[in-house]
Amino acid sequence: xxxxxTAQLKSSANGFARRRSERESGMRLENKHQSGKLNQxxxxxxxxxxxxxxxESPSRDRLVYLSTCLIGxxxxxxxxxxxxxxxxxxxxxxxxxxxxxxKMARMTKDASYRGSKQEYVMKAPSKTLIIPGKEVAEVIAKxxxxxxxxxxxxxxxxxxxxxxxxxxxxxxxxxxxxxxLSPWVPDEDDPQCPGLENIFDGPWNRGWDQFETNKMLFGxxxxxxxxxxxxxxxxxxxxRELEREATRIAREIEGEDTEDLHLAEERGINLGEDxxxxxxxxxxxxxxxxxxxxxxxxxDEDILLDKRNTxxxxxxxxxxxxxxxxLHRGTSNDSAGALLTSSVDEPQCSQSSNGSEFFQSNTYxxxxxxxxxxxxxxxxxDCNGRSLYRNPEILRVAQGHDSINxxxxxxxxxxxxxxxxxxxxxxxxxxxxxxxxxxxxxxxxPSVTSSVKEMPPTEPEVVYVKADGESSGVSACRQPGTFAxxxxxxxxxxxxxxxxxxxxSSLIGSSSSENSTLNPHAKEFKFxxxxxxxxxxxxxxxxxxxxxxxGSYYFTPNVTxxxxxHGMPVGIGMGPSYSGHQHVLFNPQVAPxxxxxxxxxxxxxxYGQQMNLGHPRQVxxxxxxxxxxxxxxx
Amino acid sequence: MEGSISNSGSNEDFAVGCMLSIKTTxxxxxxxxxxxxxxxxxxxxxxxxxxxxxxxNIRFLKTNYIKxxxxxxxxxxxxxxxxxxxxxxxxxxxxxLALRQAEADAERIGVGVTTEAQGIFDALxxxxxxxxxxxxxxxxxxxxxxxxxxxxxxxxxxPAANDRVKKVLELERRRLQTRP
Numbered sequence: 001x002x003x004x005x006t007a008q009l010k011s012s013a014n015g016f017a018r019r020r021s022e023r024e025s026g027m028r029l030e031n032k033h034q035s036g037k038l039n040q041x042x043x044x045x046x047x048x049x050x051x052x053x054x055x056e057s058p059s060r061d062r063l064v065y066l067s068t069c070l071i072g073x074x075x076x077x078x079x080x081x082x083x084x085x086x087x088x089x090x091x092x093x094x095x096x097x098x099x100x101x102x103k104m105a106r107m108t109k110d111a112s113y114r115g116s117k118q119e120y121v122m123k124a125p126s127k128t129l130i131i132p133g134k135e136v137a138e139v140i141a142k143x144x145x146x147x148x149x150x151x152x153x154x155x156x157x158x159x160x161x162x163x164x165x166x167x168x169x170x171x172x173x174x175x176x177x178x179x180x181l182s183p184w185v186p187d188e189d190d191p192q193c194p195g196l197e198n199i200f201d202g203p204w205n206r207g208w209d210q211f212e213t214n215k216m217l218f219g220x221x222x223x224x225x226x227x228x229x230x231x232x233x234x235x236x237x238x239x240r241e242l243e244r245e246a247t248r249i250a251r252e253i254e255g256e257d258t259e260d261l262h263l264a265e266e267r268g269i270n271l272g273e274d275x276x277x278x279x280x281x282x283x284x285x286x287x288x289x290x291x292x293x294x295x296x297x298x299x300d301e302d303i304l305l306d307k308r309n310t311x312x313x314x315x316x317x318x319x320x321x322x323x324x325x326x327l328h329r330g331t332s333n334d335s336a337g338a339l340l341t342s343s344v345d346e347p348q349c350s351q352s353s354n355g356s357e358f359f360q361s362n363t364y365x366x367x368x369x370x371x372x373x374x375x376x377x378x379x380x381x382d383c384n385g386r387s388l389y390r391n392p393e394i395l396r397v398a399q400g401h402d403s404i405n406x407x408x409x410x411x412x413x414x415x416x417x418x419x420x421x422x423x424x425x426x427x428x429x430x431x432x433x434x435x436x437x438x439x440x441x442x443x444x445x446p447s448v449t450s451s452v453k454e455m456p457p458t459e460p461e462v463v464y465v466k467a468d469g470e471s472s473g474v475s476a477c478r479q480p481g482t483f484a485x486x487x488x489x490x491x492x493x494x495x496x497x498x499x500x501x502x503x504x505s506s507l508i509g510s511s512s513s514e515n516s517t518l519n520p521h522a523k524e525f526k527f528x529x530x531x532x533x534x535x536x537x538x539x540x541x542x543x544x545x546x547x548x549x550x551g552s553y554y555f556t557p558n559v560t561x562x563x564x565x566h567g568m569p570v571g572i573g574m575g576p577s578y579s580g581h582q583h584v585l586f587n588p589q590v591a592p593x594x595x596x597x598x599x600x601x602x603x604x605x606x607y608g609q610q611m612n613l614g615h616p617r618q619v620x621x622x623x624x625x626x627x628x629x630x631x632x633x634x
Numbered sequence: 635m636e637g638s639i640s641n642s643g644s645n646e647d648f649a650v651g652c653m654l655s656i657k658t659t660x661x662x663x664x665x666x667x668x669x670x671x672x673x674x675x676x677x678x679x680x681x682x683x684x685x686x687x688x689x690x691n692i693r694f695l696k697t698n699y700i701k702x703x704x705x706x707x708x709x710x711x712x713x714x715x716x717x718x719x720x721x722x723x724x725x726x727x728x729x730x731l732a733l734r735q736a737e738a739d740a741e742r743i744g745v746g747v748t749t750e751a752q753g754i755f756d757a758l759x760x761x762x763x764x765x766x767x768x769x770x771x772x773x774x775x776x777x778x779x780x781x782x783x784x785x786x787x788x789x790x791x792x793p794a795a796n797d798r799v800k801k802v803l804e805l806e807r808r809r810l811q812t813r814p
Contacts, residue, residue, distance in 0.1 A: 059650075062670035062713060066679050066692060068720055072729030078660055080699065088732040098677055098694055103729070104736035106743075124745040125736070137660055139694040147688045147717040 067092040069144050077102065077131055078138040084109040087129060089141070097133020105129035166280045648678060650713075653706035656680070659699045666693060667712050681712050744769060747781075750810075754783050757806035762799065773799045783807075 070089040077085045077100055087105030092098065106125040211222040233239070254267050261282060280286075648671035655665045666680030669692070676698060682691040690712075742759065744752055744766040755771050758764045764773050771779040776791030777799045784807075788800045 057672075059670045060672050060674070063672040063675070063677060063679055065718055065720065066669065067694065068725070070692075071725045072727075072732050074732065078662075080660075082660055088729060088736060090729065094672070094675055094677060094694075096675055098675065098696060103733055104740065125740050125743070137696055137699040138658065138662070140692070142691045143689040144692045145688045146690055146692070147714060147719075 063094050066144075066146065067094050067098075069146055070139070070141050073141055073144055075100070075102070075139055075141040076108070077136055078140070079131070079135045080137045081135070082109070083107060085129060085131065087125070090128070092139075093133065098136045098139060099133035100131050100136060100139060102129040102131065103127065166284070649708070651709045651711050653709055654680070654703050655706055656695070656703040657701045658695065659701045664693070665706065667709060669713050671697075741765070744771075751781065751783055753810055754779075754803070754806060757810065758799075758802060762802060779803065 070092060073089055074086065075089045077087075079085070084107070085102060085105050086108045087102030090101040090103045092100045104125045104127060211224060214220045214222065256267075258264050258267065262285070265282075648668055650668055650670060652668045653665065654668060655663070657663045664680075664682055666682045669679045669681050671678045676696055678695045678697050678700075680693045680695060682693060742755070744755060745768075747755075747766075747769050751769070751771075755764060755766065758771060758773060758779075762773050763775075764771055765775075766772070767778070769781055771783065773779065774791065774795055776795050777788060778790050779799065780787050780789070783803070785800045785804050788796055788803060790796065791799070
């Protein structure tokens with residue numbers, strides 16, 4: 001609100017017949033406003049052009065003050081001809097007459113209009129309306145804040161979002177209140193910090209037994225047994241020791257220093273009466289301004305997930321596994337863990353948009369290490385548990401498929417963390433199936449494994465063993481199975497279980513050459529839930545990798561083509577589009593395969609990335625897969 | 635017409651804190667308490683309503699337009715000088731906010747349409763997303779209702795949407811008729 005503005009106003013008056021306004025005076029008025037305080041108007045009041053010296057009087061001050069209060073406020077101006085305009089007050093000039101400039105003004109009553117109300121035609125509001133003082137008869141404004149209390153931080157309340165935080169509510173000045181708010185104080189007789197009563201204190205400790213009372217009063221027989229709800233304490237000779245130990249630890253923890261306000265409060269660390277912070281700071285669980293950054297999952301989350309994985313599965317030199325493209329780096333899963341694929345973590349899985357969860361292939365190195373080092377911290381039970389959950393195939397594996405059994409067992413063992421050599425390779429492959437968890441699509445086809453076994457170790461291509469854990473296991477042995485991370489639950493799990501870990505791209509090539517358990521060229525394990533026992537068929541060609549259309553991670557071969565591939569986890573994101581995908585079908589016999597082919601990445605980009613490096617080849621082993629059908633894919 | 639300001643008694647008449655009952659030439663009648671009276675400009679500032687608090691209803695009235703007034707009583711100064719401060723920045727912010735709001739509201743007002751049409755628009759907007767397109771109401775970006783906004787004038791959109799708009803329109807019209 002300054003001279004410039006008023007000047008602009010002039011020109012911007014919306015085609016509205018500009019009424020002469022005392023703009024200049026208006027400008028001067030602005031000057032007066034600068035002072036902000038009622039009594040300082042004096043100096044400003046040297047209204048140059050005004051002829052009659054304005055008498056500085058308290059009344060004038062008040063007038064000026066009040067009219068200033070109107071700025072930004074909706075007002076109604078009644079003209080002497082009876083018309084009424086409503087708008088937001090932009091500025092006023094009360095020196096001579098009450099001149100006013102309104103923004104977004106509308107004529108709410110037209111004195112000259114004689115027609116019936118019904119037909120009154122609406123007009124667009126004027127952006128700026130300048131009304132000369134002479135015309136003004138009256139200016140009416142409602143709910144004008146005239147004192148400081150009404151003004152300050154008014155805007156905070158006017159947020160058009162309807163969210164009011166506690167602070168602004170309790171600092172009641174700013175909110176329309178129905179009643180006076182006063183802070184809560186506990187009653188006099190309330191204990192300072194009432195402890196949570198331990199209701200499980202034995203009834204012998206208390207003077208009142210609720211069950212007895214209830215029975216007496218209402219005849220209700222209770223079947224309450226405390227130990228149904230709580231851990232049974234062994235009250236044995238060691239009890240005292242244990243108690244002592246426990247209290248010691250408790251005290252230690254509670255005595256710790258903490259930055260967290262809430263923890264501090266719980267622990268009784270008194271913050272002091274004059275702690276700076278309104279109730280929101282003190283009682284809310286939202287922590288502001290601590291540099292927490294929720295934005296972007298990316299690296300941080302990867303790291304986070306890795307960390308979690310590490311915790312779960314034991315320390316693995318996995319790189320950030322979260323992202324699919326990291327997958328191959330073997331998020332932490334040791335080979336055994338492969339089953340679990342660190343990335344298996346739910347969040348991770350869900351993360352990858354494409355069901356990235358999918359591929360976790362350990363890099364060769366990782367696998368190796370893992371194979372060797374990992375104690376499979378993911379404790380056996382844990383592993384087992386997880387794998388069970390996530391990799392149903394493991395279960396099956398456990399249940400024993402014959403030929404595979406051996407491998408399976410090894411695998412299982414591997415899962416348990418003991419990586420045996422044989423397993424290693426296998427386990428290596430046990431690609432961490434990401435996302436296997438869900439499903440349980442255990443590959444029905446155990447056979448694959450066996451077939452896989454036969455695969456020449458050196459295959460550069462990745463033999464994809466899917467579905468069957470076993471198969472995967474077997475394949476795993478040798479080749480870096482790519483493992484379909486099926487996030488999809490559907491078959492992924494199984495696939496996952498066996499994860500051929502396909503070290504991502506880098507791994508390629510003759511695995512056999514290596515002594516390492518992992519086949520560096522292992523491809524990702526692709527889970528084929530329907531995989532049955534593998535019977536190599538000469539006819540099945542190895543399909544050259546072809547660009548995948550996009551998206552779905554899960555290398556589910558032939559979802560559409562192979563009839564037996566039902567239950568393929570389409571959900572993984574492959575969806576119908578998958579049909580367009582091509583996968584490499586590995587035919588064990590053909591295995592040695594024509595030269596390493598460009599990596600065929602059926603889906604997820606990440607997969608591709610990995611693969612491309614080493615020309616891994618995904619091979620989907622489909623029992624009885626007829627090349628014909630697959631041909632459509634290519 | 636000359637207000638009833640007489641030089642001699644005006645000072646007392648319009649002393650701060652006076653309660654007055656005023657009739658204006660424009661036909662307004664109201665009661666208010668004098669906050670201030672500025673002689674040079676003849677502006678009388680009154681506070682309406684007795685509700686205490688930071689916010690008041692205020693009238694700026696040029697005494698020229700007072701048809702008659704009567705003195706109701708004398709009370710204390712309604713304005714506490716000590717508490718009167720103005721924060722320019724917040725004023726400006728408030729203005730901006732108000733303008734934004736006003737502009738948003740302006741969108742909802744049809745230009746060159748009758749009040750009846752506007753009423754229909756407002757009624758429709760309670761349950762349907764509507765906007766103006768010149769003098770047609772566009773509902774859900776599909777269905778147009780043009781003047782005179784009768785059910786027959788509902789055109790466009792999928793049959794389902796069309797029917798829905800028709801129905802709502804009929805109901806609204808009926809409601810508007812029963813209410814004057």
